[in-house]
Amino acid sequence: MTLSASLPIGLFDSGVGGLTVFKAVRDLLPRETLVYLGDTARVPYGVKSKDTIVKYTLGAAEKLREQNIKALIIACNTATSAALPTLREYLGSIPVIGVIDPGAEAAVRVSENKKIAVIGTEATIRAKAYQKAIARISPGTRVVSRACTLFVPLAEEGWLSGEATEKICEKYLGDIFADADAPDTLLLGCTHFPLLIPALRKVVGEKVKIVDSAKATALRARDALEAANLLAWEKSAPDRFFTTDNPERFARTGKLFLEGKLDEVELIDI
Protein backbone atom coordinates (compact mmCIF):
# COMPACT_ATOMS: atom_id res chain seq x y z
CA MET A 1 0.00 0.00 0.00
CA THR A 2 1.22 3.52 -0.79
CA LEU A 3 1.06 5.88 2.14
CA SER A 4 -0.67 9.20 1.62
CA ALA A 5 -0.65 12.40 3.69
CA SER A 6 -4.44 12.41 4.02
CA LEU A 7 -4.50 9.08 5.87
CA PRO A 8 -4.92 9.03 9.65
CA ILE A 9 -2.25 8.58 12.30
CA GLY A 10 -2.88 5.60 14.57
CA LEU A 11 -2.23 5.78 18.30
CA PHE A 12 -2.22 2.75 20.50
CA ASP A 13 -2.26 2.27 24.25
CA SER A 14 -3.27 -0.48 26.67
CA GLY A 15 -6.00 1.80 27.99
CA VAL A 16 -6.80 5.46 28.36
CA GLY A 17 -3.34 6.63 29.45
CA GLY A 18 -2.16 7.18 25.87
CA LEU A 19 -4.75 9.93 25.56
CA THR A 20 -2.11 12.24 27.08
CA VAL A 21 -0.09 11.58 23.91
CA PHE A 22 -3.20 11.90 21.75
CA LYS A 23 -3.79 15.34 23.24
CA ALA A 24 -0.19 16.44 22.64
CA VAL A 25 -0.36 15.28 19.01
CA ARG A 26 -3.73 16.93 18.44
CA ASP A 27 -2.47 20.20 19.90
CA LEU A 28 0.75 20.15 17.85
CA LEU A 29 -0.73 18.80 14.61
CA PRO A 30 -4.36 19.97 14.47
CA ARG A 31 -4.70 19.13 10.78
CA GLU A 32 -4.00 15.45 11.28
CA THR A 33 -6.77 12.88 11.55
CA LEU A 34 -6.22 10.60 14.54
CA VAL A 35 -7.42 7.09 15.29
CA TYR A 36 -6.91 5.92 18.86
CA LEU A 37 -7.14 2.32 20.05
CA GLY A 38 -7.17 1.51 23.78
CA ASP A 39 -6.99 -2.20 24.64
CA THR A 40 -9.11 -1.79 27.74
CA ALA A 41 -10.16 -5.45 27.74
CA ARG A 42 -6.61 -6.37 28.67
CA VAL A 43 -5.36 -3.30 30.55
CA PRO A 44 -3.05 -3.12 32.48
CA TYR A 45 -0.11 -4.33 30.41
CA GLY A 46 2.37 -3.15 33.04
CA VAL A 47 2.27 -6.29 35.18
CA LYS A 48 2.30 -8.74 32.26
CA SER A 49 5.16 -10.69 30.70
CA LYS A 50 7.01 -9.52 27.61
CA ASP A 51 5.63 -12.28 25.33
CA THR A 52 2.07 -11.45 26.28
CA ILE A 53 2.62 -7.73 25.75
CA VAL A 54 4.13 -8.33 22.30
CA LYS A 55 1.21 -10.57 21.31
CA TYR A 56 -1.41 -8.03 22.41
CA THR A 57 0.43 -5.13 20.80
CA LEU A 58 0.69 -6.87 17.42
CA GLY A 59 -3.03 -7.63 17.54
CA ALA A 60 -3.80 -3.98 18.18
CA ALA A 61 -1.41 -2.80 15.44
CA GLU A 62 -3.17 -5.07 12.96
CA LYS A 63 -6.52 -3.48 13.83
CA LEU A 64 -5.07 -0.02 13.28
CA ARG A 65 -3.51 -1.08 9.98
CA GLU A 66 -7.00 -2.03 8.84
CA GLN A 67 -7.86 1.66 9.35
CA ASN A 68 -5.23 2.54 6.70
CA ILE A 69 -2.97 4.50 8.99
CA LYS A 70 0.08 6.33 7.61
CA ALA A 71 2.00 6.15 10.89
CA LEU A 72 1.68 4.45 14.27
CA ILE A 73 2.43 6.07 17.61
CA ILE A 74 2.77 3.58 20.44
CA ALA A 75 1.42 5.81 23.16
CA CYS A 76 2.30 3.29 25.85
CA ASN A 77 5.66 2.89 27.53
CA THR A 78 5.13 -0.75 28.38
CA ALA A 79 4.26 -1.67 24.78
CA THR A 80 7.10 0.46 23.40
CA SER A 81 9.64 -1.15 25.66
CA ALA A 82 8.45 -4.69 24.92
CA ALA A 83 7.42 -4.52 21.27
CA LEU A 84 8.92 -1.62 19.30
CA PRO A 85 11.42 -3.58 17.15
CA THR A 86 8.88 -6.34 16.48
CA LEU A 87 6.26 -3.76 15.49
CA ARG A 88 8.61 -1.97 13.10
CA GLU A 89 9.38 -5.23 11.37
CA TYR A 90 5.70 -6.16 11.27
CA LEU A 91 4.44 -2.85 9.86
CA GLY A 92 7.13 -2.53 7.16
CA SER A 93 6.96 0.89 5.50
CA ILE A 94 4.62 2.48 8.07
CA PRO A 95 6.67 4.69 10.43
CA VAL A 96 6.39 3.58 14.06
CA ILE A 97 7.10 6.10 16.83
CA GLY A 98 7.59 4.99 20.42
CA VAL A 99 7.49 7.10 23.57
CA ILE A 100 10.75 6.04 25.18
CA ASP A 101 13.51 7.66 23.13
CA PRO A 102 11.76 11.06 22.94
CA GLY A 103 11.14 10.98 26.70
CA ALA A 104 14.71 9.96 27.51
CA GLU A 105 16.12 12.71 25.29
CA ALA A 106 13.90 15.37 26.86
CA ALA A 107 14.96 14.33 30.37
CA VAL A 108 18.67 14.35 29.50
CA ARG A 109 18.23 17.82 27.99
CA VAL A 110 16.77 19.38 31.15
CA SER A 111 18.78 17.61 33.85
CA GLU A 112 21.59 19.80 35.17
CA ASN A 113 22.99 17.59 37.90
CA LYS A 114 22.87 14.56 35.59
CA LYS A 115 20.67 12.60 37.94
CA ILE A 116 17.32 11.42 36.66
CA ALA A 117 14.62 9.48 38.44
CA VAL A 118 12.51 7.32 36.10
CA ILE A 119 9.16 5.97 37.18
CA GLY A 120 6.92 3.59 35.24
CA THR A 121 5.01 0.33 35.38
CA GLU A 122 6.62 -2.86 36.60
CA ALA A 123 7.16 -4.11 33.03
CA THR A 124 8.72 -0.85 31.78
CA ILE A 125 11.10 -0.60 34.73
CA ARG A 126 11.96 -4.31 34.59
CA ALA A 127 12.83 -3.99 30.89
CA LYS A 128 15.22 -1.12 31.77
CA ALA A 129 14.09 0.64 28.59
CA TYR A 130 14.62 4.18 29.86
CA GLN A 131 17.78 3.27 31.71
CA LYS A 132 19.28 1.92 28.46
CA ALA A 133 18.07 4.85 26.35
CA ILE A 134 19.55 7.41 28.78
CA ALA A 135 22.83 5.49 29.02
CA ARG A 136 23.09 5.57 25.23
CA ILE A 137 22.35 9.31 24.94
CA SER A 138 24.29 10.45 27.99
CA PRO A 139 26.55 7.78 29.48
CA GLY A 140 27.51 9.99 32.46
CA THR A 141 23.96 10.44 33.72
CA ARG A 142 22.93 8.51 36.83
CA VAL A 143 19.48 6.95 36.76
CA VAL A 144 17.40 5.74 39.67
CA SER A 145 14.23 3.90 38.70
CA ARG A 146 11.11 2.74 40.45
CA ALA A 147 7.97 0.83 39.45
CA CYS A 148 4.88 2.68 40.68
CA THR A 149 2.26 0.02 40.07
CA LEU A 150 -0.65 1.79 41.72
CA PHE A 151 -0.37 4.97 39.67
CA VAL A 152 -2.23 3.53 36.67
CA PRO A 153 -5.35 2.41 38.59
CA LEU A 154 -5.14 5.60 40.63
CA ALA A 155 -5.24 7.78 37.50
CA GLU A 156 -7.96 5.63 35.93
CA GLU A 157 -10.03 5.97 39.11
CA GLY A 158 -9.74 9.74 38.75
CA TRP A 159 -8.13 10.23 42.16
CA LEU A 160 -5.76 12.90 40.96
CA SER A 161 -5.30 14.79 44.20
CA GLY A 162 -6.10 14.56 47.87
CA GLU A 163 -4.56 12.94 50.88
CA ALA A 164 -4.74 9.30 49.77
CA THR A 165 -3.10 10.09 46.43
CA GLU A 166 -0.35 12.15 48.05
CA LYS A 167 0.39 9.39 50.56
CA ILE A 168 0.75 6.91 47.72
CA CYS A 169 3.11 9.24 45.84
CA GLU A 170 5.07 9.81 49.06
CA LYS A 171 5.38 6.09 49.71
CA TYR A 172 6.75 5.40 46.23
CA LEU A 173 9.01 8.41 45.86
CA GLY A 174 9.64 10.05 49.22
CA ASP A 175 13.00 8.39 49.86
CA ILE A 176 14.41 9.18 46.39
CA PHE A 177 13.81 12.90 46.76
CA ALA A 178 14.59 13.23 50.49
CA ASP A 179 18.32 13.23 49.79
CA ALA A 180 20.37 16.44 49.30
CA ASP A 181 22.03 14.54 46.47
CA ALA A 182 18.65 13.76 44.87
CA PRO A 183 17.87 13.77 41.11
CA ASP A 184 16.84 17.15 39.71
CA THR A 185 14.60 15.53 37.09
CA LEU A 186 11.65 13.15 37.32
CA LEU A 187 10.85 11.35 34.07
CA LEU A 188 7.29 10.05 33.87
CA GLY A 189 7.76 6.74 32.05
CA CYS A 190 4.08 5.98 31.72
CA THR A 191 1.45 7.89 29.78
CA HIS A 192 -0.96 7.76 32.71
CA PHE A 193 1.33 9.58 35.07
CA PRO A 194 0.97 13.19 33.80
CA LEU A 195 -2.45 13.27 35.46
CA LEU A 196 -0.75 12.88 38.81
CA ILE A 197 1.66 15.81 38.36
CA PRO A 198 -0.01 18.06 41.00
CA ALA A 199 0.27 15.30 43.63
CA LEU A 200 3.79 14.36 42.51
CA ARG A 201 4.85 17.99 42.72
CA LYS A 202 4.05 18.00 46.45
CA VAL A 203 6.41 15.09 47.03
CA VAL A 204 9.34 16.10 44.82
CA GLY A 205 9.23 19.83 45.60
CA GLU A 206 9.17 22.87 43.36
CA LYS A 207 12.68 22.63 41.96
CA VAL A 208 12.58 19.18 40.39
CA LYS A 209 11.82 19.20 36.68
CA ILE A 210 9.03 16.82 35.74
CA VAL A 211 9.30 15.49 32.19
CA ASP A 212 6.60 13.56 30.41
CA SER A 213 7.02 11.91 27.05
CA ALA A 214 3.81 13.12 25.48
CA LYS A 215 5.03 16.41 24.01
CA ALA A 216 8.42 14.99 23.06
CA THR A 217 6.68 12.13 21.26
CA ALA A 218 4.38 14.51 19.37
CA LEU A 219 7.43 16.47 18.16
CA ARG A 220 9.13 13.24 17.10
CA ALA A 221 6.01 12.19 15.19
CA ARG A 222 5.93 15.54 13.38
CA ASP A 223 9.59 15.16 12.40
CA ALA A 224 9.04 11.63 11.13
CA LEU A 225 6.01 12.62 9.07
CA GLU A 226 7.77 15.68 7.69
CA ALA A 227 10.78 13.63 6.66
CA ALA A 228 8.51 11.17 4.84
CA ASN A 229 6.51 14.02 3.28
CA LEU A 230 3.38 12.76 4.99
CA LEU A 231 2.14 15.78 6.97
CA ALA A 232 -1.55 16.38 6.29
CA TRP A 233 -2.84 19.62 4.75
CA GLU A 234 -6.25 19.40 6.31
CA LYS A 235 -8.23 17.13 8.58
CA SER A 236 -9.82 14.46 6.39
CA ALA A 237 -12.29 13.04 8.95
CA PRO A 238 -13.22 13.33 12.62
CA ASP A 239 -10.90 11.63 15.09
CA ARG A 240 -12.02 8.16 16.15
CA PHE A 241 -11.68 6.24 19.38
CA PHE A 242 -11.75 2.46 19.55
CA THR A 243 -11.79 0.39 22.71
CA THR A 244 -11.81 -3.36 23.21
CA ASP A 245 -14.14 -3.23 26.20
CA ASN A 246 -16.52 -1.07 28.17
CA PRO A 247 -16.79 2.09 26.00
CA GLU A 248 -18.79 3.89 28.72
CA ARG A 249 -15.91 3.59 31.17
CA PHE A 250 -13.46 4.66 28.44
CA ALA A 251 -15.48 7.79 27.72
CA ARG A 252 -15.85 8.61 31.40
CA THR A 253 -12.18 8.11 32.31
CA GLY A 254 -10.93 9.44 29.00
CA LYS A 255 -12.46 12.82 29.69
CA LEU A 256 -9.98 13.30 32.53
CA PHE A 257 -7.15 12.96 30.02
CA LEU A 258 -8.61 15.03 27.21
CA GLU A 259 -10.06 17.67 29.51
CA GLY A 260 -13.64 17.16 28.54
CA LYS A 261 -13.45 16.61 24.80
CA LEU A 262 -14.15 12.98 24.03
CA ASP A 263 -16.29 12.02 21.06
CA GLU A 264 -18.09 8.76 20.53
CA VAL A 265 -16.20 5.61 21.54
CA GLU A 266 -16.51 2.52 19.32
CA LEU A 267 -16.22 -1.05 20.63
CA ILE A 268 -14.06 -3.52 18.66
CA ASP A 269 -12.78 -7.04 19.23
CA ILE A 270 -9.14 -7.99 18.76
Place this chain on the structure above:
Amino acid sequence: MTLSASLPIGLFDSGVGGLTVFKAVRDLLPRETLVYLGDTARVPYGVKSKDTIVKYTLGAAEKLREQNIKALIIACNTATSAALPTLREYLGSIPVIGVIDPGAEAAVRVSENKKIAVIGTEATIRAKAYQKAIARISPGTRVVSRACTLFVPLAEEGWLSGEATEKICEKYLGDIFADADAPDTLLLGCTHFPLLIPALRKVVGEKVKIVDSAKATALRARDALEAANLLAWEKSAPDRFFTTDNPERFARTGKLFLEGKLDEVELIDI
Protein backbone atom coordinates in the same frame (compact mmCIF):
# COMPACT_ATOMS: atom_id res chain seq x y z
CA MET B 1 -17.74 -38.42 32.08
CA THR B 2 -18.52 -39.99 35.47
CA LEU B 3 -17.35 -37.90 38.40
CA SER B 4 -15.27 -39.62 41.05
CA ALA B 5 -14.36 -38.55 44.60
CA SER B 6 -10.64 -38.82 43.90
CA LEU B 7 -10.71 -36.14 41.20
CA PRO B 8 -9.54 -32.61 42.01
CA ILE B 9 -11.65 -29.56 42.78
CA GLY B 10 -11.04 -26.67 40.39
CA LEU B 11 -10.87 -23.10 41.62
CA PHE B 12 -10.91 -20.15 39.31
CA ASP B 13 -10.18 -16.48 39.77
CA SER B 14 -9.15 -13.58 37.57
CA GLY B 15 -5.88 -13.37 39.48
CA VAL B 16 -4.46 -14.20 42.88
CA GLY B 17 -7.39 -12.96 44.97
CA GLY B 18 -9.17 -16.32 44.85
CA LEU B 19 -6.31 -17.78 46.84
CA THR B 20 -8.18 -16.59 49.95
CA VAL B 21 -10.88 -19.09 48.94
CA PHE B 22 -8.26 -21.69 48.07
CA LYS B 23 -6.85 -21.36 51.59
CA ALA B 24 -10.28 -21.68 53.22
CA VAL B 25 -11.04 -24.82 51.18
CA ARG B 26 -7.65 -26.35 51.91
CA ASP B 27 -8.07 -25.68 55.63
CA LEU B 28 -11.59 -27.12 55.74
CA LEU B 29 -11.03 -30.03 53.35
CA PRO B 30 -7.37 -31.06 53.67
CA ARG B 31 -7.93 -34.38 51.90
CA GLU B 32 -9.08 -32.74 48.69
CA THR B 33 -6.76 -32.18 45.74
CA LEU B 34 -7.03 -28.62 44.44
CA VAL B 35 -6.28 -27.11 41.05
CA TYR B 36 -6.22 -23.32 40.93
CA LEU B 37 -6.32 -21.21 37.77
CA GLY B 38 -5.65 -17.46 37.92
CA ASP B 39 -6.24 -15.58 34.67
CA THR B 40 -3.48 -13.08 35.38
CA ALA B 41 -3.05 -12.22 31.69
CA ARG B 42 -6.45 -10.53 31.79
CA VAL B 43 -6.78 -9.42 35.42
CA PRO B 44 -8.58 -7.29 36.55
CA TYR B 45 -12.05 -8.46 35.53
CA GLY B 46 -13.72 -5.92 37.80
CA VAL B 47 -13.68 -3.01 35.34
CA LYS B 48 -14.68 -5.08 32.30
CA SER B 49 -18.07 -5.55 30.66
CA LYS B 50 -20.32 -8.52 31.38
CA ASP B 51 -19.89 -10.11 27.92
CA THR B 52 -16.13 -10.00 28.19
CA ILE B 53 -16.16 -11.47 31.71
CA VAL B 54 -18.45 -14.33 30.60
CA LYS B 55 -16.17 -15.10 27.63
CA TYR B 56 -13.02 -15.18 29.75
CA THR B 57 -14.67 -17.24 32.49
CA LEU B 58 -15.89 -19.89 30.05
CA GLY B 59 -12.38 -20.15 28.59
CA ALA B 60 -10.93 -20.70 32.04
CA ALA B 61 -13.62 -23.24 32.97
CA GLU B 62 -12.79 -25.21 29.84
CA LYS B 63 -9.11 -25.36 30.87
CA LEU B 64 -10.08 -26.64 34.30
CA ARG B 65 -12.44 -29.22 32.82
CA GLU B 66 -9.44 -30.58 30.89
CA GLN B 67 -7.93 -31.27 34.34
CA ASN B 68 -10.87 -33.61 35.06
CA ILE B 69 -12.27 -31.64 37.96
CA LYS B 70 -15.21 -33.01 39.97
CA ALA B 71 -16.42 -29.54 41.02
CA LEU B 72 -15.70 -25.92 40.18
CA ILE B 73 -15.48 -23.10 42.70
CA ILE B 74 -15.63 -19.66 41.11
CA ALA B 75 -13.40 -17.92 43.62
CA CYS B 76 -14.11 -14.54 42.08
CA ASN B 77 -17.07 -12.31 42.82
CA THR B 78 -16.96 -10.56 39.48
CA ALA B 79 -17.01 -13.84 37.53
CA THR B 80 -19.69 -15.31 39.81
CA SER B 81 -21.94 -12.31 39.38
CA ALA B 82 -21.50 -12.21 35.60
CA ALA B 83 -21.23 -15.87 34.62
CA LEU B 84 -22.61 -18.32 37.20
CA PRO B 85 -25.78 -19.42 35.32
CA THR B 86 -23.91 -19.68 32.01
CA LEU B 87 -21.17 -21.73 33.66
CA ARG B 88 -23.65 -24.14 35.26
CA GLU B 89 -25.25 -24.74 31.90
CA TYR B 90 -21.88 -25.15 30.23
CA LEU B 91 -20.43 -27.61 32.76
CA GLY B 92 -23.51 -29.83 32.95
CA SER B 93 -23.15 -32.41 35.73
CA ILE B 94 -20.11 -30.79 37.39
CA PRO B 95 -21.27 -28.85 40.48
CA VAL B 96 -20.42 -25.14 40.29
CA ILE B 97 -20.13 -23.13 43.50
CA GLY B 98 -20.05 -19.33 43.44
CA VAL B 99 -18.99 -16.96 46.20
CA ILE B 100 -21.98 -14.64 46.26
CA ASP B 101 -24.81 -16.62 47.86
CA PRO B 102 -22.62 -18.03 50.66
CA GLY B 103 -21.27 -14.55 51.41
CA ALA B 104 -24.71 -12.94 51.38
CA GLU B 105 -26.10 -15.60 53.72
CA ALA B 106 -23.21 -15.21 56.15
CA ALA B 107 -23.69 -11.43 56.27
CA VAL B 108 -27.44 -11.70 56.85
CA ARG B 109 -26.79 -14.19 59.66
CA VAL B 110 -24.47 -11.87 61.63
CA SER B 111 -26.14 -8.49 61.05
CA GLU B 112 -28.24 -7.45 64.03
CA ASN B 113 -29.38 -4.01 62.92
CA LYS B 114 -30.22 -5.36 59.45
CA LYS B 115 -27.93 -2.91 57.73
CA ILE B 116 -25.14 -4.32 55.61
CA ALA B 117 -22.46 -2.48 53.65
CA VAL B 118 -21.25 -4.41 50.59
CA ILE B 119 -18.00 -3.53 48.88
CA GLY B 120 -16.60 -5.02 45.68
CA THR B 121 -15.25 -4.25 42.23
CA GLU B 122 -17.04 -1.95 39.85
CA ALA B 123 -18.49 -4.91 37.88
CA THR B 124 -19.75 -6.75 40.98
CA ILE B 125 -21.40 -3.67 42.44
CA ARG B 126 -22.84 -2.62 39.08
CA ALA B 127 -24.39 -6.09 38.64
CA LYS B 128 -26.06 -5.69 42.08
CA ALA B 129 -25.37 -9.36 42.71
CA TYR B 130 -25.05 -9.09 46.49
CA GLN B 131 -27.88 -6.61 46.75
CA LYS B 132 -30.19 -9.06 44.95
CA ALA B 133 -29.00 -12.07 46.96
CA ILE B 134 -29.53 -10.27 50.29
CA ALA B 135 -32.96 -8.99 49.21
CA ARG B 136 -33.98 -12.57 48.39
CA ILE B 137 -32.73 -14.01 51.71
CA SER B 138 -33.80 -11.15 53.97
CA PRO B 139 -36.10 -8.64 52.27
CA GLY B 140 -36.08 -6.30 55.31
CA THR B 141 -32.32 -5.78 55.31
CA ARG B 142 -30.97 -2.47 54.05
CA VAL B 143 -27.91 -2.61 51.85
CA VAL B 144 -25.50 0.17 51.00
CA SER B 145 -22.92 -0.72 48.36
CA ARG B 146 -19.72 0.79 47.04
CA ALA B 147 -17.20 -0.09 44.34
CA CYS B 148 -13.66 0.06 45.75
CA THR B 149 -11.68 -0.17 42.53
CA LEU B 150 -8.25 0.44 44.02
CA PHE B 151 -8.43 -2.37 46.58
CA VAL B 152 -7.47 -5.09 44.06
CA PRO B 153 -4.25 -3.44 42.83
CA LEU B 154 -3.53 -2.38 46.41
CA ALA B 155 -3.74 -5.97 47.67
CA GLU B 156 -1.77 -7.28 44.68
CA GLU B 157 0.94 -4.69 45.37
CA GLY B 158 1.18 -6.05 48.91
CA TRP B 159 0.40 -2.71 50.55
CA LEU B 160 -1.73 -4.24 53.27
CA SER B 161 -1.20 -1.65 55.96
CA GLY B 162 0.29 1.78 56.53
CA GLU B 163 -0.84 5.31 56.06
CA ALA B 164 -1.45 5.28 52.30
CA THR B 165 -3.60 2.15 52.54
CA GLU B 166 -5.60 3.52 55.46
CA LYS B 167 -6.23 6.79 53.65
CA ILE B 168 -7.56 4.88 50.65
CA CYS B 169 -9.87 2.80 52.88
CA GLU B 170 -10.99 5.98 54.63
CA LYS B 171 -11.75 7.71 51.35
CA TYR B 172 -13.90 4.83 50.09
CA LEU B 173 -15.69 3.97 53.33
CA GLY B 174 -15.36 6.78 55.86
CA ASP B 175 -18.74 8.37 55.16
CA ILE B 176 -20.68 5.10 55.32
CA PHE B 177 -19.45 4.29 58.80
CA ALA B 178 -19.38 7.84 60.21
CA ASP B 179 -23.12 7.74 60.80
CA ALA B 180 -24.71 6.68 64.14
CA ASP B 181 -27.18 4.80 61.98
CA ALA B 182 -24.36 2.98 60.15
CA PRO B 183 -24.39 -0.68 59.05
CA ASP B 184 -23.14 -3.13 61.69
CA THR B 185 -21.77 -5.49 59.03
CA LEU B 186 -19.24 -5.05 56.22
CA LEU B 187 -19.42 -7.74 53.54
CA LEU B 188 -16.23 -8.10 51.51
CA GLY B 189 -17.58 -8.81 48.04
CA CYS B 190 -14.21 -9.48 46.47
CA THR B 191 -11.76 -12.26 47.24
CA HIS B 192 -8.86 -9.82 47.34
CA PHE B 193 -10.29 -7.76 50.14
CA PRO B 194 -9.65 -10.03 53.16
CA LEU B 195 -5.98 -9.02 52.94
CA LEU B 196 -6.99 -5.48 53.77
CA ILE B 197 -8.95 -6.37 56.92
CA PRO B 198 -6.45 -4.76 59.36
CA ALA B 199 -6.62 -1.45 57.46
CA LEU B 200 -10.40 -1.69 57.02
CA ARG B 201 -10.81 -2.36 60.72
CA LYS B 202 -9.27 1.02 61.52
CA VAL B 203 -11.89 2.76 59.39
CA VAL B 204 -15.00 0.84 60.40
CA GLY B 205 -14.17 0.50 64.12
CA GLU B 206 -14.09 -2.51 66.41
CA LYS B 207 -17.82 -3.21 66.57
CA VAL B 208 -18.58 -3.73 62.89
CA LYS B 209 -18.59 -7.36 61.81
CA ILE B 210 -16.45 -8.00 58.76
CA VAL B 211 -17.66 -10.94 56.68
CA ASP B 212 -15.72 -12.48 53.84
CA SER B 213 -17.08 -15.11 51.51
CA ALA B 214 -14.09 -17.44 51.61
CA LYS B 215 -15.07 -19.58 54.61
CA ALA B 216 -18.76 -19.54 53.73
CA THR B 217 -17.89 -20.70 50.23
CA ALA B 218 -15.67 -23.52 51.52
CA LEU B 219 -18.57 -24.75 53.70
CA ARG B 220 -20.93 -24.57 50.74
CA ALA B 221 -18.48 -26.58 48.64
CA ARG B 222 -18.25 -29.24 51.33
CA ASP B 223 -22.04 -29.51 51.48
CA ALA B 224 -22.32 -29.78 47.71
CA LEU B 225 -19.67 -32.50 47.51
CA GLU B 226 -21.18 -34.40 50.43
CA ALA B 227 -24.62 -34.30 48.86
CA ALA B 228 -23.17 -35.69 45.62
CA ASN B 229 -21.11 -38.30 47.51
CA LEU B 230 -17.95 -36.80 46.09
CA LEU B 231 -15.87 -35.98 49.20
CA ALA B 232 -12.33 -37.36 48.84
CA TRP B 233 -10.89 -39.92 51.25
CA GLU B 234 -7.31 -38.91 50.70
CA LYS B 235 -5.29 -36.44 48.71
CA SER B 236 -4.61 -37.99 45.31
CA ALA B 237 -1.94 -35.55 44.10
CA PRO B 238 -0.23 -32.30 45.09
CA ASP B 239 -2.23 -29.13 44.58
CA ARG B 240 -1.48 -27.33 41.33
CA PHE B 241 -1.44 -23.67 40.38
CA PHE B 242 -1.95 -22.45 36.83
CA THR B 243 -1.59 -18.90 35.65
CA THR B 244 -2.07 -17.36 32.21
CA ASP B 245 0.83 -14.93 32.60
CA ASN B 246 3.87 -14.03 34.64
CA PRO B 247 4.20 -17.01 37.02
CA GLU B 248 6.96 -15.26 39.00
CA ARG B 249 4.63 -12.42 39.92
CA PHE B 250 1.88 -14.92 40.75
CA ALA B 251 4.18 -16.81 43.13
CA ARG B 252 5.42 -13.61 44.76
CA THR B 253 1.99 -12.05 45.26
CA GLY B 254 0.30 -15.36 45.96
CA LYS B 255 2.45 -15.91 49.02
CA LEU B 256 0.70 -12.98 50.69
CA PHE B 257 -2.59 -14.80 50.32
CA LEU B 258 -1.44 -18.28 51.28
CA GLU B 259 0.85 -17.08 54.05
CA GLY B 260 4.04 -18.42 52.58
CA LYS B 261 2.98 -21.74 51.16
CA LEU B 262 2.94 -21.56 47.39
CA ASP B 263 4.25 -24.41 45.30
CA GLU B 264 5.37 -24.27 41.71
CA VAL B 265 3.25 -22.16 39.38
CA GLU B 266 2.60 -23.41 35.84
CA LEU B 267 2.03 -21.14 32.85
CA ILE B 268 -0.85 -21.96 30.47
CA ASP B 269 -2.52 -20.24 27.55
CA ILE B 270 -6.30 -19.84 27.30
